Amino acid sequence: MKRSFRLRLALLLVLLAGSGLVGFSVVSWKLIYDAKVSRLDASLENQLRRSVRLPDGDRGTPERTHHLGEEERWQFYESMLSRELGTGLVALQVTQGNSVLYQSANWTADLDASALFRLLPEPTDLPETVPPNQDRRMRGDRPLTDRLSNFPFATRYKTSGAWRIGAIRFPQSEVAIAVSLQSIDQEMVVIRNIFLISIPVVLILVAVGAWTLSGQALRPIRQLTDAIQHVSAKGLDQRLSSQAIDVEFVELIQVFNQMLERLERSFKQASRFSADAAHELKTPLTILQGELDRTLQQAEAGSEMQQRLGSLFDEAHRLSEIVRKLLLLSLADAGQMSLYQAEVDLSAILVEMVDDLELLAPELTVQTEIADGLRVWGDRDLLIQVLQNLLSNAIKYNLPTGWLRIDAKQQSTMVLVTFSNASKELSAADRHRIFDRFHRGDPAHTRKVDGTGLGLSLAREIARAHGGDLTLDPDAPNQTSFTLSLAIAPHVTEVSS
Structure with missing residues (x-):
């Protein structure tokens, strides 16, 4: 309590x-x-x-x-x-x-x-x-x-x-x-009655005064709480002013500012390392993929060497995808993700993805309810990547001969896209860590389900960079649902209003 x-x-x-x-x-x-x-x-x-x-x-x-x-x-x-x-x-x-x-x-x-x-x-x-x-x-x-x-x-x-x-x-x-x-x-x-009336009145005044004075005394704590709530990758540079603060709280404010300074320095170092490492790995991986592709074409068709080279080429491609995603995540953490924003027809993109589902997962029962004319404002390529990640996740973690449902609608000034699929019930630990980086539903991290554990984390960062969000819907029996929310295009707001 x-x-x-x-x-x-x-x-x-x-x-x-x-x-x-x-x-x-x-x-x-x-x-x-x-x-x-x-x-x-x-x-x-x-x-x-x-x-x-x-x-x-x-x-x-x-x-x-x-x-x-x-x-x-x-x-x-x-x-x-x-x-x-x-x-x-x-x-x-x-x-x-x-x-x-x-x-x-x-x-x-x-x-x-x-x-x-x-x-x-x-x-x-x-x-x-x-x-x-x-x-x-x-x-x-x-x-x-x-x-x-x-x-x-x-x-x-x-x-x-x-x-x-x-x-x-x-x-x-x-x-x-x-x-x-x-x-x-x-x-x-008469004197007793005077006391009985005056004491409650005085106590009410004392209570009001004590509540007011305690609120003023705890004002630095509230400021500190508000500052902590806004601490994020983009808010580590903020500092609390110790001016007009009681002496008893000055040291607390100073310690908090020093902690933020250390966190900012450590975070910048970690982000710089991730970005630098991903950038440095990108060139050698590209060269490695090119050499493997050329050697693979020169190898005898159907030979054991060709199979080994093909396996190495797939691993190099997978590693290249990881590096690319890490680079995007490091940019998102630093608030430097570049967005080439324009009007995006989200309904058309979803319809194209549904058409491809017959080839990607012919065994699944697909249901859709996509409203027409859903337009958002954002980076088309990045938004397509988010939708593909959600679709790929719904297919990978589906049940055999299961089902998949895509709902897209406009609600107020937001476009909501929900991907639901048949699945086993998620544990509380999996629901809590579902957006953690490198976390996968396969606890042994085997290759039974292909993936790197970065897709959902990256998709959420892209959604937030667009002013939206990606959330896991409340638990429902034998299904998993993710909802993507994005702001509608500016001119759509004017038309709808």
């Missing part, structure tokens, strides 16, 4: 950013929640300190509480708590020993303050209170509320939600105040 480095890089950045954002959001939410609860605890502590003097009416408002009974004073204090704490969900419990002096209507067993009272000092350990009829300033004592510290707080949970409880103990009684955390919870829900 192919994996995208760019996608993995973007996903990794999103994962890291997402982990950081989620961690930051969780910590921030917890800190905000703790801060709000701490602020509530501070308010509760202030109210607990003020509750110490409430039963004596010493709250700075004696005119409002001195005429009230003790229970009424605590009710007044509870209503005051709702205003001071900014919430109506407040519960108050005042006890003395095991008896309850006052308890709010919404105080339930879930709001158990006994554990908090156990954390408070015993009444005997509390500072001595100041008699109401004695001035504290004359005693030099601090108020009792200033001498109390370490107020315990806890969170209790009811069916209606969480409550925060604070407690205080003084000699006369014990006071516990509970405040609902509903308002804080609602504020935290």
Whole structure:
């Protein structure tokens, strides 16, 4: 399975950013929640300190509480708590020993303050209170509320939600105040929703940014890939520019350019050697053929010497064909194949070849479907060689008493010629190497099938030099098909349009 480095890089950045954002959001939410609860605890502590003097009416408002009974004073204090704490969900419990002096209507067993009272000092350990009829300033004592510290707080949970409880103990009684955390919870829900909305938005922005930045970072790789895809015998002279490239990729570009330079030098040497060798062999082979032909004519008819000379003449001719094809291939590799282009009537050439099939392969069943007026633009002699190679290949590798079919038609701006013949099924290795030079269907390279293994390779190079191609059609049962594609003649395009 192919994996995208760019996608993995973007996903990794999103994962890291997402982990950081989620961690930051969780910590921030917890800190905000703790801060709000701490602020509530501070308010509760202030109210607990003020509750110490409430039963004596010493709250700075004696005119409002001195005429009230003790229970009424605590009710007044509870209503005051709702205003001071900014919430109506407040519960108050005042006890003395095991008896309850006052308890709010919404105080339930879930709001158990006994554990908090156990954390408070015993009444005997509390500072001595100041008699109401004695001035504290004359005693030099601090108020009792200033001498109390370490107020315990806890969170209790009811069916209606969480409550925060604070407690205080003084000699006369014990006071516990509970405040609902509903308002804080609602504020935290809003903050949570903000995080839930903002985090995906930020992650989308991070993903887009990571995808864009990774694409820009991988741009030199794409340039290198495009250059490699266009590397061919005609593209070895191209070089990639290292200007405006990140430092990390400069060395890679330089190594690639050096590799292309070595390949170009090696290819030119190989092409020059092939061309020079073929050219140098051409003259001696021509002389050898001439001498063998003359000696063959002088030999006694039907003699053993004549048979040997005839065999040598055939081998010299075969070697001459190989040299000629190698010379053409070396020219094609170097992009120097000379084409004498003109309008070629491909339909007429194919009809002539079909007429000769009765002599070349009388045992084969021949079927043709050749459209009239198929004209292409190219070198007539080279195109005839391609067609003859395909026809010869279809005859050589046909089955005994087999069949052969030739189809030629125009499709868009191309002429397609297909040669199909009955044959054994080609192996995957043969299909992969069918256009390799010197590759033959006969794995032992015996003379059961005459040939050099250069015909298909040369035919494809000639087709490509004409702007077309030669391809092996998809595998079909008991048959082999090759399709030659060539561009139609220029004036045919104007007529057809």
